[in-house]
Amino acid sequence: MIPFTLEKAATLQDAIKAAAGGARYIAGGTTLIDLMREEVERPERLVDINALPLAGIAADGDTLVIGALARMSDVAAHPETRRLQPLISETLVEGASPQLRNMASIGGNLLQRVRCPYFRMRDAACNKREPGTGCAALHGINHVHAILGTSEHCIATHPSDLAVALVALGATMRVLGPEGERSFPVEDLYRLPGATPHLEHNLRPGELIVEVRVPGGAYARQARYLKVRDRASYEFAVVSAAAALDLAGGVVREARIAVGGVGTRPWRLRAVEAALAGKRADRASFEAAARLAAEGAVSRAHNAYKVELLPRTIVQALEMAGGRA
Ligand SMILES: Cc1cc2nc3c(=O)[nH]c(=O)nc-3n(C[C@H](O)[C@H](O)[C@H](O)COP(=O)(O)OP(=O)(O)OC[C@H]3O[C@@H](n4cnc5c(N)ncnc54)[C@H](O)[C@@H]3O)c2cc1C
Ligand code: SF4
Numbered sequence: 001m002i003p004f005t006l007e008k009a010a011t012l013q014d015a016i017k018a019a020a021g022g023a024r025y026i027a028g029g030t031t032l033i034d035l036m037r038e039e040v041e042r043p044e045r046l047v048d049i050n051a052l053p054l055a056g057i058a059a060d061g062d063t064l065v066i067g068a069l070a071r072m073s074d075v076a077a078h079p080e081t082r083r084l085q086p087l088i089s090e091t092l093v094e095g096a097s098p099q100l101r102n103m104a105s106i107g108g109n110l111l112q113r114v115r116c117p118y119f120r121m122r123d124a125a126c127n128k129r130e131p132g133t134g135c136a137a138l139h140g141i142n143h144v145h146a147i148l149g150t151s152e153h154c155i156a157t158h159p160s161d162l163a164v165a166l167v168a169l170g171a172t173m174r175v176l177g178p179e180g181e182r183s184f185p186v187e188d189l190y191r192l193p194g195a196t197p198h199l200e201h202n203l204r205p206g207e208l209i210v211e212v213r214v215p216g217g218a219y220a221r222q223a224r225y226l227k228v229r230d231r232a233s234y235e236f237a238v239v240s241a242a243a244a245l246d247l248a249g250g251v252v253r254e255a256r257i258a259v260g261g262v263g264t265r266p267w268r269l270r271a272v273e274a275a276l277a278g279k280r281a282d283r284a285s286f287e288a289a290a291r292l293a294a295e296g297a298v299s300r301a302h303n304a305y306k307v308e309l310l311p312r313t314i315v316q317a318l319e320m321a322g323g324r325a
Contacts, residue, residue, distance in 0.1 A: 001037050008048045012176060012208070018047040019206035020178040025049050027069055027105035030096075031112040038120055040129060041113075054107075054210060059084060062216025068107030068209040072162070073098065075106060085214050087223035087242060091165040094227045097234040107209035109162050110173075110189065111201065115236050116145065116156035127153045128197040143302035144238065147310075149264040150298055154197030156264065158190060159236050163266040165225060168242040168258035171214040177207035186212065190265035219244035219256050224320035228261070228313055237261035239309045241317035245281060252276045252285070257314060259293065262306050269293050272314065281322045283315065290314040 007023070009015035019025060023045035026032050035041035054069040057078045064084045066075055075081055076092035096104060118124040118136040125134035137145055137155055145155040166186040174183045189201050203209075223244035229235040240260035246253040255276040257269045275289035290311035297307050 002039060002042050004036070004044055004046055006046045006048060008051060010051055012052055012210075015047055015049050015052060015208055016176060016178055016206060018045070019208065021045075023047040025107075025208060027108040028071070028103040030100050030104045031108060035113060035120075039122065040120055049208070056211075057081065060213070064088070064214040064216075066106055066212045066214070068211055069105050072096070072101035072104045072106065072109060076101070084216060085169065085220055085223075087165050087169065087220070087225055087244060088162070088214065091161050091225040091242065094225060094240075095161040095234075100234070106162070106212060109160050110166075110186070110209065110212075111203075112159055113200075114156040115159045117141070119156065128156065128193075128200075131196070131198045138300065141302060142300045143305075144236070144261075145300060145303050146264045147262050147294070147297040147299050147303060147306050148267055149192050151193045151195065151197070151264075153195050154193035154264065155300065156193075156197070157237075157261055158263060158265045159260075160266065161225070161227065161237060161240060161260060163190070164240055164258045164260035165242045166212060166214065167266040167268050168244055168256045169214050169217070169220065169223070170256070171212055173212050174210045175203060175207045176210050177204050179204065181210075183213075187266070187268060193264050217244075217254070217256075218246035219254055222247060222321050222323070223256070224317055226313055226317040226320060228309065239306055239313045241314045243314065243317035243321040245276075245318065245321045247281050247322065250281055252279050252281050255289075255318075257318075259310065259314065262297075262310055269314070271295070276318075281318075283319065286315045286318040287311070290318070 024043040026046045054067040056067040059080045076089045124136040146157045171186045227240040237260045244256040255273045271292045272289045279285035
C-alpha cells in the first residue's frame with residue numbers, strides 16, 4: 001500500500017476544508033481500503049468522516065431521510081425504513097454480506113467503484129483506471145458486463161443495489177461542498193461512460209454526500225427487489241429489478257421500475273413504466289411492457305443472455321410487487 005495521511009474530521013466544516021485541500025473522504029472503508037491495497041486508488045490524504053453527525057434515519061412526513069453515514073444494516077432494520085420504504089430494506093439485505101453491511105455506509109455504497117475484473121488488474125488495459133489505455137473487457141471475459149448505456153470506451157455495470165432502488169423511488173440527495181449546499185435526484189449523480197469513463201459521477205470536487213431523501217408515494221408499499229446472481233450467497237447482480245406498483249382495482253395507476261446489473265449506471269425504465277400505466281396488472285401486460293426494457297441494448301460475446309434475462313427479471317419483479325409471486 002502506498003503511504004497516506006489520515007485525519008479525523010470533527011465537524012462538517014473541517015471535512016469540507018480538508019477535501020478542498022485535496023483529501024478523500026473515507027467512511028466504512030470497505031471499498032476504498034480494498035482498492036488502496038491493490039494500488040488501484042492512490043489517495044495521498046484521507047479524511048475520516050465517521051465522527052460527523054450524519055448517521056440519522058428518520059421520517060419527515062412520508063419522506064424517509066437517511067444520513068450518509070448510516071450503516072446499510074441499520075437502515076435495512078430501521079422501523080421507519082420498513083414502514084415507509086420496504087423496498088429499501090429488501091434491497092439493502094440483498095447487497096454484500098452481514099459483516100460488510102455493518103461497516104458500509106450509504107454514501108460509500110452510492111460511490112463504490114465498478115466490479116469489472118480488469119479494473120482491478122493493474123496490468124490490464126482499462127480506460128476507467130487509466131484513461132486512454134483501452135478496455136480489456138470489450139473482447140475479454142464480459143459475461144457480467146453492461147448492455148445498456150455502454151460505449152466503445154467502457155462496458156462496466158454500476159454495482160450498487162441500493163442505487164437501483166433509490167432511482168426507482170425518485171430519491172434525491174443533499175450534498176455539501178466548498179461552494180455550499182445543493183440537492184438533486186440520485187439518478188443525476190451518475191454519468192454515462194461515453195469517451196470519459198474515468199468520470200463516474202457529477203459531484204463537484206470536495207463535495208460530501210450528507211443525506212438521501214426518499215419521497216413517499218402510493219407505489220412505495222407495493223414494491224419489491226429481485227436480484228439474479230451467480231450464487232445464492234453474497235454476490236453482485238447479474239440482472240436486478242426494483243419494481244413498485246400503485247394499483248387500483250387490479251389496474252396499474254403508476255409503475256416505477258429501475259434495473260441493475262445491465263446498465264453502466266442504475267437504469268430507470270420510463271418507457272416500461274409508461275406502457276404499464278392504465279393496464280391490468282397481469283402477466284400479459286407485464287410481459288408486453290417488459291419487452292421494451294432491452295430496446296437499444298448492445299451485447300458482447302458473453303453477455304447476450306442478459307437481453308433475454310432482463311425482461312424476464314422485470315416480469316417476475318412486477319408479479320412480486322403485485323402480490324402474485
Ligand atoms: C465482498 C463484497 C461484496 C459486496 N457486495 C455488494 C452487493 O452485492 N451490492 C452492493 O450494492 N454492494 C456490495 N458491496 C459494496 C459495499 O456495499 C460497499 O463497499 C460499501 O457500501 C461502501 O461503503 P463504505 O462506507 O465502506 O465506503 P468507503 O470505502 O469508505 O468509500 C467508498 C467511496 O465513497 C466515498 N465516500 C464515502 N462516503 C462519502 C460521502 N458521505 N460523501 C462523499 N464521498 C463519500 C469515498 O471517498 C470512496 O471513494 C460489496 C463489497 C464487498 C467488499
Ligand atoms: S469495462 Fe470499463 S472498467 Fe472494465 S476494463 Fe473496460 S474500461 Fe475498464
